[in-house]
Amino acid sequence: NAGVTQTPKFRVLKTGQSMTLLCAQDMNHEYMYWYRQDPGMGLRLIHYSVGEGTTAKGEVPDGYNVSRLKKQNFLLGLESAAPSQTSVYFCASRTDRRGMYNEQFFGPGTRLTVL
Amino acid sequence: LAKTTQPISMDSYEGQEVNITCSHNNIATNDYITWYQQFPSQGPRFIIQGYKTKVTNEVASLFIPADRKSSTLSLPRVSLSDTAVYYCLVGEKWKGSGNTGKLIFGQGTTLQVKP
Numbered sequence: 001n002a003g004v005t006q007t008p009k010f011r012v013l014k015t016g017q018s019m020t021l022l023c024a025q026d027m028n029h030e031y032m033y034w035y036r037q038d039p040g041m042g043l044r045l046i047h048y049s050v051g052e053g054t055t056a057k058g059e060v061p062d063g064y065n066v067s068r069l070k071k072q073n074f075l076l077g078l079e080s081a082a083p084s085q086t087s088v089y090f091c092a093s094r095t096d097r098r099g100m101y102n103e104q105f106f107g108p109g110t111r112l113t114v115l
Numbered sequence: 116l117a118k119t120t121q122p123i124s125m126d127s128y129e130g131q132e133v134n135i136t137c138s139h140n141n142i143a144t145n146d147y148i149t150w151y152q153q154f155p156s157q158g159p160r161f162i163i164q165g166y167k168t169k170v171t172n173e174v175a176s177l178f179i180p181a182d183r184k185s186s187t188l189s190l191p192r193v194s195l196s197d198t199a200v201y202y203c204l205v206g207e208k209w210k211g212s213g214n215t216g217k218l219i220f221g222q223g224t225t226l227q228v229k230p
Contacts, residue, residue: 045217056217102208
């Protein structure tokens, strides 16, 4: 099992450009999350999904859109990138089963720089 | 969602026991307490989870008092490799308990272990 993978690992954008970050998990997890982490800071929740076809806003959703068309994939889109979106983006997934820890499994992160 | 408060940073020496306390005064009945560890340039990973009293696994112990308004992560005999950021999360575990799926990280505690 690959676990949680993120594509790409690094990206440099110019202000105003758009891009999509892809998160994929092969653990058949119901829930998926997108977080951002700025230097020296904790993780902040952008959007999350509790199942295929569902999405919900987190703490800092402005400037981002998400889609979960397939259970194993969670896409994060930046329509018009801004320097304030320079950050490391982490994706996570978790299951939802009674009696289990249901802990989050994180991907390796995508380092995004917006010039 | 219950808000968590942790010390920003802690220092320790190799071989010592380290205790990190997290405050969560408005924890709900269905909430569990989960701790994660994050190394630089990596996503967080699960350490331990509990609901009340004491939980112990191969890497840590978690102490939760009867009122559940705080919890303490205990790391026995730390080594240099335990230098990391530690996060406390409070939230519901599964849909059956009314879970919204939303999980918010706090600022975390940066633990520096010195030789």
